[in-house]
Amino acid sequence: MYFLLSKVFLFLLLPTYWVIALVVISLVSKNRKRKKRFFIAAGVVFYLFSAPFFQLCFQKVWDVKPYAIDSNKKYNCVIVLGGFSSGTSETDGHFNFSADRFIQGVKLFETKKASHILISGGNGILVPSGFKEATWVKTQLLEFNIPDSLILIENQSKNTVENAQFSKLVLAKSHLPPPYLLVTSAFHMRRASMIFKKAGIDVVPYPCNFFGNDVSFGIMNFFPDSNVLYNWEFYTKEVVGYVVNYFKH
16 A cells, blocks of 8 residues: 555656646636746746756755775675666566666676675566566576576565565575675665665665766756656655655654
8 A cells, every 4th residue: 555655646746747737727727817827837847847957956966976996895795776677578578777777786796896696676566567677687697697696686675665675684594794785876876775774784875877967057958858857757756755764763
């Protein structure tokens, strides 16, 4: 039930739907002044959430900065959070725009920064199929000739909280001492690292899959961009999730 409610609640908070709601209210309002105010409000909200400059400013504050690993430091495991692949059937899948999580996880393993790799991810869609992300990703790791004994998976989690819960069980059974490297997208890292630490898992954040560039006053950064409006949906989810999980025991 919590999983379902969280999906519905998030849907209502996305900036795209704020704009739609304000436009609809403007259209159905019979009061001319109110109609004009809601229409202007829709325009302002659309601009603020579609101009790259404002997202870049928020991104600079929110995203966890890149982590430079000490060349002499070795970790027992790199935990790679799912969400970087989708299923085309119960047994087959494909990588998506977050595939940098997979790339960086493999890179950390292949460069001997971590001795094991743990893929954490089941199926987080509202009406799940039989596809299990971690199970499919393991088949991809095996194609890189990574030994089966060095690959750990948990394929039951539907969200970040469950990523932490189930990963903790897998790590306990593997008897691999912490700390562990935690790999996920930069926009997701702040919430993910907090959740893992609250679960009692000692992790070192290793963000990847960065959006955009540094803040600049270039003219194009002040023109609306549909991709920016889409990216705000990720940040909305992260901010709301961070606040909710921060106050959860």
